[in-house]
Amino acid sequence: MSRSRTAMLQRIREAIAGTPEPAPVPRDYRHTGDHPPGSPAVVELLVDRLVDYRADVRVLAPDELPAAVADALRPSGSVVLADDAPAELVDAASASTTQLIVDRRSAPLSAADLDHIDAVLTTAAVAIAVTGTIVLNAGPGQGRRAITLVPDRHLVVLRADQIVETVPEAIARLEESDTRPLTMISGPSATSDIELSRVEGVHGPRTLIVLIVR
């Protein structure tokens, strides 16, 4: 290994030599919320946060999903799905007039291909109510990171039981993701770089639509 590696580790060891053992980390912060995952209060909190980020949100019964998906896709000429998307989502998307494109891991679409696709339809791994965050962990129905990034509309379908109240609850669930890439999404892309005034929609999808199935 490199000379700098040896030198740096040596310098660090000398720098911290004689440091007393630091105190154990106090973890007196909230680990769980006031309400169980998926409870109406948690769903309501997530909706409130997402609306605050100017995402479009709908809470619906399972039998309302196909119509809601078709509805959300109507403005889009084309939509991309992961090759392991659940059948009910594929069926719902097929029912719309939108052109359906599947991103196959064996023959992935290029960034240029994705740039010509209007929307993406995915599931998610976890959602955090208190921060309005949706987490993708490359699990079934979520696809490669690129498909949720390049198209301009992202339609996410969440099950209520995937919604937890606090950040620690979500991190605990995500530990199972092992080393798969994670993307945490809290509203559409945004910037506050010009005079601290928030503008939604810069490089990532400018429209985020969340359908929550009770």
Place this chain on the structure above:
Amino acid sequence: MTTFLGIPRRSRPSGHGMGHNGLPDSPLRGHTSFPDAARSAVGNTQLRRNLGNATATIRAKRAAVVGELDDWEALRDAGSAVKQQVMARLPELLEQLEAQVTARGGVVHWAADADEANRIVAGLVENSLQPGDAREAVKVKSMATQEIGLNEYLEERGIEAFETDLAELIVQLGGDTPSHILVPAIHRNRSEIREIFLREMPDAPADLSDEPRRLAMAAREHLRRKFLSAKVAISGANFAIAETGTLAVVESEGNGRMCLTLPETLITVMGIEKLLPTFADLEVFLQLLPRSSTGERMNPYTSLWTGVTPGDGPQNFHLVLLDNGRTNALADEVGRAALHCIRCSACLNVCPVYERAGGHAYGSVYPGPIGAVLTPQLTGIDGHDDPNASLPYASSLCGACFDACPVKIDIPSLLVELRGRVVDADRDRTIPGGWDAAMRAASWVMSSGKRFTAAEKAMKAGRVLAGKKHKISSLPPPLSAWTTSRDLPEPPRQTFHQRWRAEHGSSDDAPAPGGEPR
């Protein structure tokens, strides 16, 4: 003159350009001391207005979202303790990180200083480009790459590095330097940004208005093709998880996701102090950072990746671990505390000195209260003429930064400690400095009642100097050291001592200053 200020010194890379203060040109050191640089910044009313508006906005946002969490103090305690653990266990954690990243298909490089880091990155970029590829890389905003002056280094070698964060783009197109850790173009207002875009962005629409939405959309169009065609991306990292080898970038615009996902090669430059021991520690820091930083409950996008994921994202991943003065800082108690910093910039936004002087006055890519501690720790100090020697004084010690710091760095105490070292370093000088001479003179006057009474009488002359303005704005040297940066109030008509005598009779009844019998 070289005075050791108790701040660790480090050797300089040879062959570097020298600034006109005789010190090397560096992103961590300006050409003028803070008081001089601040004086001209404070005189810029446009800058003061831009800064005042921006810092007031972000302070209010931060206060609102921090107020929502009833366990905020417990989170700060945890964050602070985790960082202490990281410093105490740094060697093993770095080795663990390296092993995990390597096991997942990444390559880890170690860079002792800026020069070595630049050389490594430039070599990696060269190796990633095929003949015929544009000699360019896209970049995610990163303090570490600013600290090492990577863009300039690459430019000298004919490689163009495109900043993709909107504020960094504004700074880069404006030929400017960042003035804030989080909002680097905080010193620019919308009409200045519009002018920069129209001047420097060939594809900017001719009818571009100064509306923030229109400006952001112009940047989107400008960068879109770059993202889709880039072969190499360079990023920093907000966190690295030793346990799993996972890297994290926290951002808002999606430019980070673009850079971290689309190119074939990703090069991440990270200071060695950015580690967290376990994945679970994210539950603390993903709460502390966004709320302290942008004043949001959560930033729009956080990306986490571990080595290389086959078929998803860059298939070549390089992690460059940067020392560049950090091991020196680690050896010092002040420096070690400053290394806890997670670069949220909350301390800048609450600082009355930063709010008025702006980031450029600090002369370092790390401005504000934490910059005033961290910068001299990273560079070392080369005597009184080193501009960085003035940084510990760039504070009113009001304590707002300590209250705002999500990992509870006691910045005011660290600044006081650094100031104390400056004074201690002066104690042994054979020719006393102005401050010493003044203090000794004052002590001589105050230790005798007669001398004190005489001095009181002499003060009346000050009333003449003050004149109709009732203040003294300029005095001859050495007293000019005081009056160049502040007015001296007119001395009172009567001192307390004189008034006591007038109201209570003879001077025998008066308390004798200094207790010396007459």
